[in-house]
Amino acid sequence: MSKMEEIVEEVITGNVDGVAELAQELVDEGTNPSEIIKNGLVAGMDIVGARFKKNEMFVPEVLIAAKAMHAGMDIVKPLLTEGESSSAATVIMATVEGDLHDIGKNLVAMMLEGAGFEVIDLGVDISADEFVEAVKEHQPDIIGLSALLTTTMPAMEETIKSLEEAGVRDQVKVMVGGAPVSQEFADEIDADGYAADGSTATEIAREFVN
Amino acid sequence: MIIIGELINTSREGLEEAVKNRDVEFIQDLAKQQEEAGADYIDVNCGTLLKEEVEAMEWLVKTVQEVVDVPLCIDSPNPKALKRGLEVHEGKALVNSISAEEDRFTETLEILKEHDARVVALTMDDEGMPKSAEDRIRVGKKLIEDLTAAGIAEADIFVDPIINPIGTDQQVGQYILDAIAEIANEYSDVHITCGLSNISHGLPQRHLLNRTFVTLAMGRGLDSAIIDPLDPKIMALVTAAETLLGHDQYCANYIQASKSGKLDV
Known part of the structure; x- marks a missing residue:
């Protein structure tokens, strides 16, 4: 499993420390910060949202997943260059x-x-x-x-x-x-x-x- | 335990249509079923009709009272709908609800004074929804003091400590239980009720959480609940809990319920 796939998984399971560590490792390896956000953090939350809608995941699980996602954001967001936005809107x-x-x-x-x-x-x-x-x-x-x-x-x-x-x-x-x-x-x-x-x-x- | 049957509410599926179409048979049937299942009050709520709410409330109160002997719980955040409901209600109704939000308190109190009614008091004020046990206790006490000062008897007040989902705050169950205990200890004549099902919002197997929470809360002093009386499991649990808490002399209710098959769930 690539690190990017791993970070998606760790967002879904709500592993706050794991997401932070993986985000840091990806940054250290030179991965583009906006790519980490899009293909890692947000991609993980997309799956969480879809599962929530199908009653396969529940509110507390979504909360902890969001917390994990934010732990990754905290590391990656400051590295975005000007003009790059971390958010969809x-x-x-x-x-x-x-x-x-x-x-x-x-x-x-x-x-x-x-x-x-x-x-x-x-x-x-x-x-x-x-x-x-x-x-x-x-x-x-x-x-x-x-x-x-x-x-x-x-x-x-x-x-x-x-x-x-x-x-x-x-x-x-x-x-x-x-x-x-x-x-x-x-x-x-x-x-x-x-x-x-x-x-x-x-x-x-x-x-x-x- | 004072059971407030929650099923006549236009936010439930199919109910808005039934009320809009003034479907007498449907509404009366739902009211009778709840009374037979042991509801002490039949809640009527048609808030989703918005501009037509006041008219619909009058119709609901009249229609339901034609077929049940228990009083109604007139349920709306809109003082105009409460007023109209009380005007046509026969006997002593329960008003759901007043809160410590200043405008709502003043307006609703005025209506309460005009009619001999009991009232559900939500523990929220202009600061917002309660978070801690302390918030609930502080606002609950203020409501009890202000309502009794205005001439409402303690026994006519039903404090609702406001149930938030355990899924978004895992301590909230404990906060609510602590608040119930404190208020029940300090004001022995005041009733404590709640809209139970909110506790399980966003979680699987919601009935299990609802049923467990009602017994935990009864152990701390909850003596009323706004629930679905047609859920035989929750009704059987309430019967058993009442007996275990010493509210059932010679266990007569429990034995009677057993003999009539109400505990076979």
Whole structure:
């Protein structure tokens, strides 16, 4: 098994130290850092995501795999040359105004990071104006809005409207999720996508940027 | 053990359609089945209908009460839906839920005062979801103190310590159990309930974790749960745990349940 194949395996099994060691060895051997990310770290997380979706892997296994992936990233990322990016794209995530329930949002953020996205997590209870500010500041490719309560779902629509009014709606793709949210609702408020879970969010995010 | 039957909820598959179509027979049948299985409250939640929620809540309360004798648990984060549900409910309902988030507390308390109702109190405040045992205890106590100060009897309060998945934080089970014990010890008349199934989110064989956790929590003072009463295994476990915890004189319930075949699971 090549070192690259090995690092993929160690990401999947969530061997934090093993991934760090292999990443260092690959770097020392002169392997291109962006190649280590793409063919090693992210490739491993891709398999994790696929297995998670098929119920062959479970949340704690995904968490430890992501931790292992990050241990590798910490070594490789500083070595990227200017212009090279470690991430597929940037995603801003948060729960919408009035909603403090962040378990689902955190899981989705973790899955996206695992898939190689740069995730900026704004936290909970983020108003439409704060989203607009964050879009201007961070220039993300995608924003992910989360709501658990039926009473805060209208804040998703308000956020999208505010992005329109601020003239930045076309710069970003908006995806929405949360237990009471549906595809129908996403269509109604003109979101670009609806994701029921972290692996769907990852798939949709990939479609957005490709 | 006070069982709140969770099955009439429009976020469950097929339920939104049944409520939208005002399918009386379907809803009444589901309510009756839960009552027969031992539910003390029938939860009604139609939050996913959004703008039509308030109307649907009125219909649900009326429709379910036509066929069951147990009171309902009127379940919504929307005070307007709670209010409408309580207005048409006969007898003493359980409201699900209030929290220590300032606006939600004030608005929901006002409705509670207008109607003689019991209430589920979620241990979260404007700081967000509880993380530690201490968060749950602090917010739980504040809710109990504020609700009783407003005239709500301790026995009408059901503290919900908020169940987070054990899959994302392996200490959370212990945090919840510690919080249950502390609140149960300090306020003997207050009830403690929870939406159980969240504990197993993201893990395989979820029923096993749910069933095990309910017995662990009962051992620390949980005396109510929002569950599927049509799951005979969890109901049998609850019956056995009640007996073992000394809540079943002469083991009468246990023996009765056995004779009626309810423990053959």
